[in-house]
Amino acid sequence: MLICKNIEVDFDGFKAVNGVDLTLDRGEVHFLIGPNGAGKTTLVDAVTGLAKYSGSVVKDGEELRGKKVHHIARKGIGRTFQTATVFEDLTVAQNLDIAAGAGRSPWALLRRRKHLPANVVETMDRIGLGKEADTPAGILAHGQKQWLEIGMLLVGDADVLLLDEPIAGMGHEERDTTGRLLHDIAADRAVAVVEHDMDFMRAFADRVTVLHAGAVLASGSVDEVSGDPRVQAVYLGTATDEKEPADAATA
Numbered sequence: 316m317l318i319c320k321n322i323e324v325d326f327d328g329f330k331a332v333n334g335v336d337l338t339l340d341r342g343e344v345h346f347l348i349g350p351n352g353a354g355k356t357t358l359v360d361a362v363t364g365l366a367k368y369s370g371s372v373v374k375d376g377e378e379l380r381g382k383k384v385h386h387i388a389r390k391g392i393g394r395t396f397q398t399a400t401v402f403e404d405l406t407v408a409q410n411l412d413i414a415a416g417a418g419r420s421p422w423a424l425l426r427r428r429k430h431l432p433a434n435v436v437e438t439m440d441r442i443g444l445g446k447e448a449d450t451p452a453g454i455l456a457h458g459q460k461q462w463l464e465i466g467m468l469l470v471g472d473a474d475v476l477l478l479d480e481p482i483a484g485m486g487h488e489e490r491d492t493t494g495r496l497l498h499d500i501a502a503d504r505a506v507a508v509v510e511h512d513m514d515f516m517r518a519f520a521d522r523v524t525v526l527h528a529g530a531v532l533a534s535g536s537v538d539e540v541s542g543d544p545r546v547q548a549v550y551l552g553t554a555t556d557e558k559e560p561a562d563a564a565t566a
């Protein structure tokens with residue numbers, strides 16, 4: 316659904332992304348992993364029009380390099396940030412209604428409507444917030460805000476979703492719920508997830524691309540990248556050592 320070729324992002328001579336090829340396919344939850352500073356967020360910034368780049372990003376046959384952020388969003392490429400960007404004073408239903416309402420006037424959008432559109436109601440159930448329609452978004456739990464933000468992309472008809480650390484700060488149950496939600500929405504969309512949590516990646520990734528120093532180090536299934544010695548050396552090995560110091564000490 317999205318084809319990125321030879322993406323380069325240059326910050327005053329420093330190449331934060333250095334010749335990355337990435338293809339996102341419908342039906343797949345595609346994890347982007349890599350150590351701090353590998354260029355994951357900058358790559359997402361480039362695809363969504365927030366960072367200038369050279370190379371090519373094509374969706375539905377259209378080249379998106381140089382296009383404005385809102386044009387890229389209208390092409391169906393949606394993203395979330397590590398800190399959810401919902402309207403805190405508005406209810407869950409209002410947040411979704413606004414996200415669904417491109418084309419309506421600002422006043423019409425803010426008016427409380429007697430009947431919510433069907434896709435808003437369906438999406439509320441899908442993201443597990445069916446009982447929170449009238450809850451102000453500001454008092455939702457952290458995980459619920461992330462789900463609401465994903466819901467806002469869904470009602471806005473995004474079919475390529477780029478999610479930046481969607482489970483940061485979540486407990487076990489919320490993580491599993493989020494993983495299942497990602498697979499549910501990927502059934503007819505492409506979903507990319509920037510993530511540091513290796514257990515979550517192993518449990519829910521269909522495909523993994525490992526970035527290191529701005530370049531793609533490896534790409535493939537969880538087993539393929541986990542078994543790649545280069546990946547173990549720069550990333551998974553480090554992560555294992557950090558998480559299991561006792562094992563590392565006895566190894």
Ligand SMILES: Nc1ncnc2c1ncn2[C@@H]1O[C@H](COP(=O)(O)OP(=O)(O)OP(=O)(O)O)[C@@H](O)[C@H]1O
Pocket residue numbers: 326331349350351352353354355356357358
């Ligand atoms: N606006 C900027 N100007 C200069 N350098 C930047 C800018 N944004 C990011 N960088 C640098 O680019 C590199 C890649 O950063 P990026 O945030 O994309 O990495 P990341 O893989 O997402 O890391 P993390 O997992 O820590 O979020 C880092 O060295 C970072 O310091």
